[in-house]
Amino acid sequence: MTDRYIRHITLTTGHIRDSYPDEVGPEIIEVIGGLLTAICAGDAAESVPIPNVGAYSLSGRCSGRCLVATVHADSPPSVVVATIGVALHSRCGAALWRGLHTCGRTPLETRADRCPPEPWVAAALNEDIAQYPEAAHWLGDFERCLGWGFAAWRAREV
Numbered sequence: 001m002t003d004r005y006i007r008h009i010t011l012t013t014g015h016i017r018d019s020y021p022d023e024v025g026p027e028i029i030e031v032i033g034g035l036l037t038a039i040c041a042g043d044a045a046e047s048v049p050i051p052n053v054g055a056y057s058l059s060g061r062c063s064g065r066c067l068v069a070t071v072h073a074d075s076p077p078s079v080v081v082a083t084i085g086v087a088l089h090s091r092c093g094a095a096l097w098r099g100l101h102t103c104g105r106t107p108l109e110t111r112a113d114r115c116p117p118e119p120w121v122a123a124a125l126n127e128d129i130a131q132y133p134e135a136a137h138w139l140g141d142f143e144r145c146l147g148w149g150f151a152a153w154r155a156r157e158v
Helices: 026-039 090-100 127-131 133-137 139-157
Strands: 006-010 015-019 056-063 066-073 079-087 120-125
Touching: 006 139, 015 139, 026 056, 026 139, 066 090, 066 139, 079 090, 079 127, 079 139, 090 120, 120 139, 127 133, 133 139
Parallel strands: 006 120
Antiparallel strands: 006 015, 056 066, 066 079, 079 120
């Protein structure tokens, strides 16, 4: 990967931080690669379990150098707790950014018309996340891992 950092943004709070590649180990990149292969291998109608976090799963789709993914709490019924976008290129980044601003009913602190420069990973937390406070302990790290994992996965796919 050639990116020096990926900007990590939480849309619901406006929090921004830069994430560096040494924050995510190669074993995590491999796990994320497996998740991405499962959800991006066509029309992913079903979600795949997220390892080591309990009853949570991931669904999504890839389009070029962008990814939109949904994290579900799987205690019946399945509940969306977050939508995560990863944009590695401006060709798809602005549209993805605007799309993330239409997810859910939770108010956002960022603006749809102010897309940051790529690469970035952004998360819109759903109001239902309040029912799953344990997700708050791992979700931020997972977002960054998903960003770096997607960058590595796309580099291998090209």
